[in-house]
Amino acid sequence: MSRDPLARLEEARRSRPGARAAEVALESAAVFVPRDATELARLHDAALFLRVYPQSPRVLALAEALLARVPAHAARLAGEGADLAPLDDPSVAGIAGVPVAMPFSHAAASWLARRDPSALRVDWDAEDLPDRLAAFLPRFVPFLEEQARVDANVAFRDWVDAARGARPDAPWLLERLAAFPLPDSVRAELWEALSLQLVWTPRAADSRGLARVPSPAPFCSDTPLLSRRDVSVATELAGPPPRLVRLSRREGAALLDAARAAMAIRYRELPAFSAGDPSAVFRFDVGRGVSIFVTGLARDARLPLRAAFGTLFARNGVLVGYGDLHASLGRADVSFNVFYAFRDGESAWLYARLLAVARAVTHAAQLSVDPYQVGLGNEEAIASGAFWFYRKLGFRSADPALERLARREEARLAAAPSRRTPAATLRRLAVAPLLLDVPGETPLLPDSFRLADLGRAAARRFAASKLSPEAFRARAAGRAARALGLDPVAPACRASLEALAPALALLDDLASWPLSDRRALVALLRAKAAPDELRYARLSSGHRRLAASIARAVSG
Numbered sequence: 001m002s003r004d005p006l007a008r009l010e011e012a013r014r015s016r017p018g019a020r021a022a023e024v025a026l027e028s029a030a031v032f033v034p035r036d037a038t039e040l041a042r043l044h045d046a047a048l049f050l051r052v053y054p055q056s057p058r059v060l061a062l063a064e065a066l067l068a069r070v071p072a073h074a075a076r077l078a079g080e081g082a083d084l085a086p087l088d089d090p091s092v093a094g095i096a097g098v099p100v101a102m103p104f105s106h107a108a109a110s111w112l113a114r115r116d117p118s119a120l121r122v123d124w125d126a127e128d129l130p131d132r133l134a135a136f137l138p139r140f141v142p143f144l145e146e147q148a149r150v151d152a153n154v155a156f157r158d159w160v161d162a163a164r165g166a167r168p169d170a171p172w173l174l175e176r177l178a179a180f181p182l183p184d185s186v187r188a189e190l191w192e193a194l195s196l197q198l199v200w201t202p203r204a205a206d207s208r209g210l211a212r213v214p215s216p217a218p219f220c221s222d223t224p225l226l227s228r229r230d231v232s233v234a235t236e237l238a239g240p241p242p243r244l245v246r247l248s249r250r251e252g253a254a255l256l257d258a259a260r261a262a263m264a265i266r267y268r269e270l271p272a273f274s275a276g277d278p279s280a281v282f283r284f285d286v287g288r289g290v291s292i293f294v295t296g297l298a299r300d301a302r303l304p305l306r307a308a309f310g311t312l313f314a315r316n317g318v319l320v321g322y323g324d325l326h327a328s329l330g331r332a333d334v335s336f337n338v339f340y341a342f343r344d345g346e347s348a349w350l351y352a353r354l355l356a357v358a359r360a361v362t363h364a365a366q367l368s369v370d371p372y373q374v375g376l377g378n379e380e381a382i383a384s385g386a387f388w389f390y391r392k393l394g395f396r397s398a399d400p401a402l403e404r405l406a407r408r409e410e411a412r413l414a415a416a417p418s419r420r421t422p423a424a425t426l427r428r429l430a431v432a433p434l435l436l437d438v439p440g441e442t443p444l445l446p447d448s449f450r451l452a453d454l455g456r457a458a459a460r461r462f463a464a465s466k467l468s469p470e471a472f473r474a475r476a477a478g479r480a481a482r483a484l485g486l487d488p489v490a491p492a493c494r495a496s497l498e499a500l501a502p503a504l505a506l507l508d509d510l511a512s513w514p515l516s517d518r519r520a521l522v523a524l525l526r527a528k529a530a531p532d533e534l535r536y537a538r539l540s541s542g543h544r545r546l547a548a549s550i551a552r553a554v555s556g
Contacts, residue, residue, distance in 0.1 A: 006039060009047065012046070013053070017222040022059045030066055037084045040074060048067060049344070052315045052316055052320060054220045057218065060218055067209040071095075090266055091340040095208060096203065099201045100199070106174075106192055109198060115261075121168060123197040135148075136190065136194050170196075170198050208265060213312075234439050245284070251281070252278035255295070256276040259322070270310055272310025273312075276296065276298070277299075277532065281293060286353040288346070290314065292357045294310070294311055294357065295312070296308075296534070297309075299529070304500045305329075305503060307536050309533070310323075310325075313338075315350075327540065328537075329540055330547060333368040334368070336373065363538045366441070367436045369433060370433060375426055391410075391434070396435055397434060399431070405429060406429055444543075454503060496529045497525050499528075
C-alpha cells in the first residue's frame with residue numbers, strides 16, 4: 001500500500017476486506033494537511049465514501065471525525081490566498097465554507113433567502129449583468145430609470161446598496177419582487193429572465209460532507225461491495241414491497257430542506273424538491289443502511305396527467321443521490337442520479353431497490369427510463385455507457401428497430417470482450433425510452449406510446465377548434481363534465497378536470513363508456529386534487545379503459 005496518506009486513503013475505499021487498513025489510513029489522514037484545493041477535494045471525497053460505505057463502526061467514526069475537520073482546512077486555504085477554483089467543479093462542489101455561484105431559480109433563491117439570508121449575495125461582477133438589470137431594477141429603486149434607460153456604465157450596485165439599508169442585497173431584491181402586485185408565476189418569470197448570478201456560502205450542516213438525514217442503524221460491512229452481477233431487478237420486484245412511512249409535516253419540511261440544499265451545493269435543482277409539499281413526504285428503509293425518500297408536489301405545481309414525485313437516497317444518513325418519478329396509466333418513468341463521490345458504490349443494487357419503491361408508490365405495470373438518462377442530449381451518459389447499465393438490468397428499447405440494434409451490438413461485444421460500443425451507436429440507442437415490464441403484470445400502454453404524441457394530438461384538436469386557449473379548455477372541460485355527470489364548477493375536482501381537459505377532448509367516445517369506467521375516471525380526478533398524489537398514481541395504474549382510449553386517440 002502507498003505511503004502517501006491521500007493515496008492510502010483512496011486505496012482503502014476499494015480494499016474489502018480491509019477494515020484495519022482503512023482505519024490506519026484514516027488515522028494517518030487525520031493529521032494530514034492538504035496543500036491545495038485539489039488535495040482537499042481528494043481527502044474529503046475519500047473520507048466521505050468511507051463514511052457511507054464503512055468496513056467497520058470504527059471506520060465510520062474515524063471518517064466522520066475527518067470530515068468534521070474539512071471546514072477548518074478550507075478556511076485555512078482561503079486565508080492563505082490559495083486558489084479554490086478547483087472546488088467549483090460540480091463533481092467536488094459543496095464543501096463547507098466554499099461559495100457556490102449560479103443563477104438560482106426564483107423558488108431556489110427564495111428558499112435560500114429564507115434559510116440563511118446573510119449567506120446569500122449578488123455576484124455583481126457577472127458578465128452581461130448591467131443590460132438585464134436596466135430592465136429589472138427600476139421597478140424597485142425609485143428614480144433609477146433616469147439613468148437605467150439611457151446611460152452607460154450605471155453603478156447598479158451602488159443604487160441597490162443605497163436603497164436596501166441593512167438588508168443583504170439578494171434577499172432584499174427577492175423581498176421587493178415578492179411585494180410587487182403580480183401572480184407568483186409572473187414573479188418567477190421576471191426573476192428567471194434576469195438570470196441573476198447569486199453566491200451562496202453553505203454552512204457546515206448543508207455541506208456535502210456534513211449534511212445528515214434520519215437513517216436506520218448504521219450498516220458496516222467488510223465484504224466486497226455489491227456489483228451489478230449480484231443484482232436481479234426481477235427478484236427485487238417480485239419480493240415484498242418496501243414499507244412506506246409517511247413523515248410528519250415537520251419531518252417532511254426538514255427533509256425537503258436537506259434535498260434543496262443537496263441540489264444547490266451541486267449546482268442543480270429539481271422541481272419536485274423546490275415545489276415539494278412537506279405534508280407529502282414518504283420514507284422507505286430498503287436495507288443495507290439505505291433510506292429512499294419520496295416527495296410529493298404542492299397542488300399548484302402538479303402536472304395535468306402524470307403523478308410527480310422526487311426521490312432522494314441516503315446511506316448511513318448521508319445523501320448519495322436523487323431522481324424523480326413520473327407515473328400515469330400504468331407506466332412509471334424513473335430517473336436515477338448518483339452523486340459523483342459514490343459512483344463506485346452499490347449503484348446497481350440501489351437502483352433495483354428504487355424500482356421496487358417506484359412500484360410500491362405507483363403500482364405501475366411497466367417501468368421506463370427517459371432517453372436523456374441514456375444519452376439523448378446528455379454526453380456524460382454517452383461517455384459512461386449508461387445505456388448498458390440499464391440494459392444489463394433487464395431493460396429493452398421501446399423502439400423495435402433500436403432493440404434489434406442493441407441485440408446486434410450485444411453479439412459483437414460477446415464476440416470481442418475488449419470492444420467498446422462506439423459513441424455514435426450509443427447516441428442512436430438513446431433516441432427511444434427503455435422499458436421493463438414488471439413480472440406478472442400486463443402493461444396498459446403499448447410500447448410505442450409517447451407522452452409527446454398525446455400533447456401534439458391535443459394541440460391539433462385545439463388548432464381545429466379555432467378557439468382561444470381559455471375557451472378551448474373551458475369547452476373541453478364542460479364536455480367532459482357532462483359525459484361524466486359532473487358539475488363543471490364543483491370545487492372537488494374542478495382544477496384537475498380543467499388541467500386534463502385538453503387530453504380528455506380527444507376521447508370522442510367518453511359519454512358512451514360504461515358507468516363503472518366513468519365513475520373510476522371521476523375518482524381519478526378527485527384523487528388528483530387530494531392532499532397528495534399517492535392514491536391518484538395507483539388509481540391511474542388501474543384504469544385500463546382510459547389508457548386504451550388515450551393510446552387509440554393518439555395513434556388515430
